[in-house]
Amino acid sequence: MAAKPHAAGRDPFGWHLGMMSGTSLDGVDAALVETDGERLGRLGASLTVPLPSGLRRRLRALMERAETLAADAPELVSAEAELTVLHAEAAKAVIARAGVAAGEVRAIGFHGQTLLHRPKARRTWQIGDARALAAATGLPVVHDFRSADVAAGGEGAPLVPLFHAALLCQAERPIAVLNLGGVGNVTFLGLGGELLAFDTGPGNALLDDWTLRHTGHAYDSGGRLAASGRADEAVLERLLAHPYFARTPPKSLDRLDFREAAGQAGLDRLAPADGAATLAAFTARAVAAALPHLPSPPRRWVVCGGGRHNRAILRCLVEALGAPVSTAEDEGWDGDAIEAQAFAFLAARSLRGLPLSLPGTTGVPRPMPGGRVVLPHTA
Numbered sequence: 001m002a003a004k005p006h007a008a009g010r011d012p013f014g015w016h017l018g019m020m021s022g023t024s025l026d027g028v029d030a031a032l033v034e035t036d037g038e039r040l041g042r043l044g045a046s047l048t049v050p051l052p053s054g055l056r057r058r059l060r061a062l063m064e065r066a067e068t069l070a071a072d073a074p075e076l077v078s079a080e081a082e083l084t085v086l087h088a089e090a091a092k093a094v095i096a097r098a099g100v101a102a103g104e105v106r107a108i109g110f111h112g113q114t115l116l117h118r119p120k121a122r123r124t125w126q127i128g129d130a131r132a133l134a135a136a137t138g139l140p141v142v143h144d145f146r147s148a149d150v151a152a153g154g155e156g157a158p159l160v161p162l163f164h165a166a167l168l169c170q171a172e173r174p175i176a177v178l179n180l181g182g183v184g185n186v187t188f189l190g191l192g193g194e195l196l197a198f199d200t201g202p203g204n205a206l207l208d209d210w211t212l213r214h215t216g217h218a219y220d221s222g223g224r225l226a227a228s229g230r231a232d233e234a235v236l237e238r239l240l241a242h243p244y245f246a247r248t249p250p251k252s253l254d255r256l257d258f259r260e261a262a263g264q265a266g267l268d269r270l271a272p273a274d275g276a277a278t279l280a281a282f283t284a285r286a287v288a289a290a291l292p293h294l295p296s297p298p299r300r301w302v303v304c305g306g307g308r309h310n311r312a313i314l315r316c317l318v319e320a321l322g323a324p325v326s327t328a329e330d331e332g333w334d335g336d337a338i339e340a341q342a343f344a345f346l347a348a349r350s351l352r353g354l355p356l357s358l359p360g361t362t363g364v365p366r367p368m369p370g371g372r373v374v375l376p377h378t379a
């Protein structure tokens, strides 16, 4: 597909700022990337602005009700406004940290917060006020990255694979990148350059919820609770019998998928440490369940996202995958910034009308451009 000429008529290669507030609801990640949406230059500064616990709780409550929530519900509007202010702060802070003049930043890629993801019902819902962000930063804001894909019959996720492929352009193949956020997703790059991606299953979300319930902590730091317990094979087997794992990709998940299945599998009868061990093993074994769907076994796996800090998950992954497993940092990447960097890259692509998704990444019928732009003077 021919690229659209860049809006300002200048060389599209330059700094783009990406921001992601992921399904874990831990914070807003922001990162600068020098790119034109095809070539990658410098990966600039990055940071995370944590979500205040009150806002996190409110967003979580909105997620629970998202199916029936009205877009103008006052509690939604106020949470969205607060979330947007946090994004503006994160944008300004990362620009200041990078020492880049704000005028040198071409655009912001603003993913927003997913409240609901039901691609089969042609619904995917990210909140965040792009106009307010453009007004607060004085920068063009690209947002609404997933709708066009879903409207065309795609899964609307994952969208990071094209960025993974750009990062791995020199790597020996076949290779897989595993992102363990709230949900897990894999990007497979084959010998012939084929790109396949899908959500693998739970990432950390179930374990986060379990840890909060049993310890009051937001997550199982280092995987210590899980490492102190023993996975229950019977519960694990029931969890892995979920039809999602046999389903041929493309496929994607909502943060809350598997919660009911976990209850039905008998998770709640387990002691805190054993439940955590079972969930850590579930995350890893769900990734192994992706293997039959890949065109060939990856020669190695690179893990990014917060789950790479969980040693219990990593240990199970090494056992389950039968191939070397390294972390983003081993590749020289910043594993906490990759999704934010990806939305900087995707913003640059969106501005040029380049596809954000492909039949192999979301199941969309044809390479699909996406994203909408708000210019600061029209905000």
Ligand SMILES: Nc1ncnc2c1ncn2[C@@H]1O[C@H](COP(=O)(O)OP(=O)(O)OP(=O)(O)O)[C@@H](O)[C@H]1O
Residues within 6 Å of the ligand: 020, 021, 022, 023, 024, 025, 026, 027, 179, 180, 181, 182, 183, 184, 203, 204, 205, 208, 218, 219, 220, 221, 222, 223, 304, 305, 306, 307, 309, 310, 311, 339
């Ligand atoms: N030190 C740590 N030890 C164990 N787990 C950790 C640690 N730090 C982060 N995590 C896990 O990583 C999660 C956050 O990961 P990440 O920021 O990649 O998710 P996200 O971007 O919100 O999700 P998604 O990719 O699904 O959108 C936390 O909720 C926690 O479960």
Ligand SMILES: CC(=O)N[C@H]1[C@@H]2OC[C@@H](O2)[C@@H](O)[C@@H]1O[C@H](C)C(=O)O
Residues within 6 Å of the ligand: 022, 023, 114, 116, 117, 124, 156, 157, 158, 159, 160, 161, 179, 181, 182, 183, 184, 185, 199, 252, 253, 339
């Ligand atoms: C709908 C949505 O926000 N999905 C997220 C989620 O978190 C991980 C996984 O599920 C992935 O499909 C996606 O995020 C990344 C950024 C993506 O689109 O690649």
